[in-house]
Amino acid sequence: MPDNMPFIVAAFGITWVVLLSYAWHLHRVRAEAQRRLREATEALNGGGRA
Amino acid sequence: MGVSTADLTMASATQSRTRGAWAGIGIFVLLALTQWIAISISVPDRDMGHLQKIMYVHVPAAWNMMIAYFVVAIFSLRYLWKGQERDDLIAAAAAESGAVLTGLLLVLGMIWAKPTWGIWWTWDARLTSSAVLFFMYVGYLILRAFVDDPDRRAQWSAAVGLLGALNVPIVYMSVRWWRTLHQPQSSPSTVDPNYVIGLRINAIAFLIVLIYFIRHRYESAKMERAADQLHERAALATRGGINA
Numbered sequence: 575m576p577d578n579m580p581f582i583v584a585a586f587g588i589t590w591v592v593l594l595s596y597a598w599h600l601h602r603v604r605a606e607a608q609r610r611l612r613e614a615t616e617a618l619n620g621g622g623r624a
Numbered sequence: 625m626g627v628s629t630a631d632l633t634m635a636s637a638t639q640s641r642t643r644g645a646w647a648g649i650g651i652f653v654l655l656a657l658t659q660w661i662a663i664s665i666s667v668p669d670r671d672m673g674h675l676q677k678i679m680y681v682h683v684p685a686a687w688n689m690m691i692a693y694f695v696v697a698i699f700s701l702r703y704l705w706k707g708q709e710r711d712d713l714i715a716a717a718a719a720e721s722g723a724v725l726t727g728l729l730l731v732l733g734m735i736w737a738k739p740t741w742g743i744w745w746t747w748d749a750r751l752t753s754s755a756v757l758f759f760m761y762v763g764y765l766i767l768r769a770f771v772d773d774p775d776r777r778a779q780w781s782a783a784v785g786l787l788g789a790l791n792v793p794i795v796y797m798s799v800r801w802w803r804t805l806h807q808p809q810s811s812p813s814t815v816d817p818n819y820v821i822g823l824r825i826n827a828i829a830f831l832i833v834l835i836y837f838i839r840h841r842y843e844s845a846k847m848e849r850a851a852d853q854l855h856e857r858a859a860l861a862t863r864g865g866i867n868a
Binding site: 581592603617 | 644645648652655659673674675677678681682685721724727728731732735736738739833836837840841843844845847848850851852854855857858861
């Protein structure tokens with residue numbers, strides 16, 4: 575096992591946790607923005623479409 | 625029954641979201657691949673041993689943090705010059721992504737510092753200027769969260785964005801201007817040739833991740849603004865109906 579293995583694993587592990595967490599956050603922000611856009615579209619069209 | 629502009633916007637947003645999710649998966653697979661290649665081909669460093677491998681995440685995070693702030697500066701300047709909302713939204717998207725990379729950079733630096741220097745943190749010029757940069761951009765994001773008026777928010781954040789970007793050359797040059805514990809800048813011309821390919825491919829993979837983050841955040845911000853504008857139009861239409 576390489577010397578200082580816990581530090582190497584921590585560095586790569588934290589990198590992945592941070593990048594994937596932010597990507598997931600962006601995905602949720604986008605979903606929320608899309609939901610708001612849909613609601614706004616419906617509000618403009620009078621609350622519903624036939 | 626006609627198809628409105630708003631419906632078309634919704635349809636393209638849904639399509640774009642699906643494409644974005646697949647692009648994200650592809651980009652992270654690419655990042656995993658470049659890290660695996662770099663770790664596989666790099667021999668242990670004479671002084672640091674395998675600890676050198678942290679360079680493949682720490683240095684790309686640093687370079688791309690600077691690129692993100694360069695984008696903030698360019699689009700902040702463009703906003704102040706032309707006053708277009710698009711430039712403000714791109715600057716904000718780059719600032720958020722850059723703040724994430726700077727936070728990551730600081731944590732990775734601490735993880736590398738402990739076994740190398742024997743301490744997690746020191747008030748060295750490079751570390752301190754990087755921390756200042758991180759807090760300046762956290763301040764930028766807080767400012768955006770607290771100012772409601774879009775024009776005022778864009779103007780103030782453009783000014784803060786430009787001010788914060790002035791710190792980037794200080795961060796970069798700090799290891800030359802002051803006597804620091806931090807080593808000189810790592811670049812393909814200063815590191816051992818064994819590590820150049822690993823460093824380059826990981827820097828490119830991080831750059832692709834950064835572009836993906838900025839684009840994704842910008843598109844969401846655009847949809848949020850479109851939703852706000854549609855809500856305003858709906859409110860005006862309702863008020864017009866009541867008044868009539």
